[in-house]
Amino acid sequence: xxxPVVLITGGAAGIGLAIAARALxxxxxxxxxxxxxxxxxxxxxxxxxxxxxxEVDLADPDAILRxxxxxAELPPTHLVNNAGILGQPMALDAMQADEIQRVLAIxxxxxxLASAAFLRARAAHPQAAIVNMSSIxxxxxxxxxxxxxxxxxxxxxxxxxxxxxxLAPGIRVNALAPGIIDTEIQKSVFASRAALEATAQGIPxxxxxxxxxxxxxxxxxxxxxxxxxxxxMRVGGxxx
Ligand SMILES: NC(=O)c1ccc[n+]([C@@H]2O[C@H](COP(=O)([O-])OP(=O)(O)OC[C@H]3O[C@@H](n4cnc5c(N)ncnc54)[C@H](O)[C@@H]3O)[C@@H](O)[C@H]2O)c1
Numbered sequence: 001x002x003x004p005v006v007l008i009t010g011g012a013a014g015i016g017l018a019i020a021a022r023a024l025x026x027x028x029x030x031x032x033x034x035x036x037x038x039x040x041x042x043x044x045x046x047x048x049x050x051x052x053x054x055e056v057d058l059a060d061p062d063a064i065l066r067x068x069x070x071x072a073e074l075p076p077t078h079l080v081n082n083a084g085i086l087g088q089p090m091a092l093d094a095m096q097a098d099e100i101q102r103v104l105a106i107x108x109x110x111x112x113l114a115s116a117a118f119l120r121a122r123a124a125h126p127q128a129a130i131v132n133m134s135s136i137x138x139x140x141x142x143x144x145x146x147x148x149x150x151x152x153x154x155x156x157x158x159x160x161x162x163x164x165x166x167l168a169p170g171i172r173v174n175a176l177a178p179g180i181i182d183t184e185i186q187k188s189v190f191a192s193r194a195a196l197e198a199t200a201q202g203i204p205x206x207x208x209x210x211x212x213x214x215x216x217x218x219x220x221x222x223x224x225x226x227x228x229x230x231x232x233m234r235v236g237g238x239x240x
Contacts, residue, residue: 001125003027003028004077004078004125004127005028005076005077005078006020006028006029006031006079006080006222007031007033007071007078007080007114008031009080009082009083009114010033010083011031011033011043011082012039012040012053013036013039015082015178015181015183016032016080016083017043018215019080019219020047021215022212023219028078029050029052029074030051030052031052031053031054032054033067033083034053034083035056035057040053052070054070058105058106059105059106059109059110061109064110064113064114067117068121071117072121077122077125077128078128078222078223079114079115079129080218081130081132083110084106084152084153085102086103086188087099087146087149089144090147095148103149103152104152107153107156118130127222127223128170128171129171129172129173129222129223130171130174131173131175131222132175133178134154134157134177134232138155139154143189153177157232160230160232161230164230165230172221172228174228174231174233175232175233176233178236179209179234179237179239180199180200180236181209181211181213181235182210183211203237203238204239205238207237209235209237
C-alpha cells in the first residue's frame with residue numbers, strides 16, 4: 001500500500017500541527033495549507049521534504065484553487081479540514097454582518113471549497129479518509145458571545161453526515177469535537193491564564209486538553225477505524 005499523503009488545512013500551528021507530527025511519525029507525507037507563511041516555513045525547516053506547504057487563506061476561493069493546482073505535485077489521499085477561527089465576541093442583539101461572514105467564510109465555506117479541491121485532486125487510497133474539525137460548540141452552542149462559531153461548527157456536523165453518505169464506500173468521513181484545548185485560539189476566549197485554569201476546574205477530567213490528545217483521535221479516525229464513518233468523536237475530557 002502506498003504511503004498516505006495527508007492534506008491538513010490550518011496545519012501550521014496548534015491541533016493541525018500536532019496531527020501533522022503524528023502523520024509524519026507513521027511514515028505519511030503531509031501537505032499543510034495555512035495563511036501563516038512564517039509558521040509554514042518553520043514546519044518545512046523542522047520536517048524537510050516530507051512536508052509540502054502552500055500559503056492559503058481559506059476565506060479566499062481563488063487562493064484555494066491556486067493551491068489545488070499544486071496538489072498535482074503530490075496528490076493527497078487523506079484530508080483534515082482543521083482551519084477555523086473563533087471570531088470576535090458578539091451579543092445576540094448586536095450581530096455584525098461582516099464578522100458573521102468572516103467566520104462562516106473560513107469555517108464553513110472554506111471547508112466546503114477545500115473538500116471540493118481535495119476530491120478533484122486526490123489519489124485513491126484503500127484507507128482514504130476525511131476528518132472535519134468541529135467542536136463541542138457545535139452541539140452546546142459555544143461560549144457566551146460566540147454563537148456564530150457554534151453555528152459554524154454545527155454546520156460541520158451536518159456536512160460530515162452528508163459527506164460520509166455521499167463519499168461511501170471509498171472515503172470514510174468523521175468529525176472530531178474537541179473541548180477546551182490549550183492552543184492560541186483559547187487565549188482570545190479567556191481574559192487571563194487564571195480564568196482559563198478556573199474553567200478547567202469545571203471539566204470532568206480537571207484540565208485542558210493538549211493538541212496531541214486531539215491528534216491521537218485524528219490519527220485513529222484517519223488511519224484505523226475501518227468500520228467507522230459519519231460519526232462525531234468528542235475529545236473534551238468529559239465536557240459536553
Ligand atoms: N483549541 C480549542 O480549544 C478547540 C476546541 C474545539 C475545536 N477547535 C478547532 O480546532 C481547529 C484548530 O484550532 P487550534 O486550536 O489549533 O487553533 P490555532 O489558532 O492554534 O491554529 C489554527 C491554525 O489555522 C490557521 N488559520 C486560521 N485561519 C485560517 C485561514 N483563513 N486560512 C488558512 N489558515 C488559517 C492559523 O494560521 C493556524 O495555523 C479549529 O477549527 C478550531 O475551531 C479548537
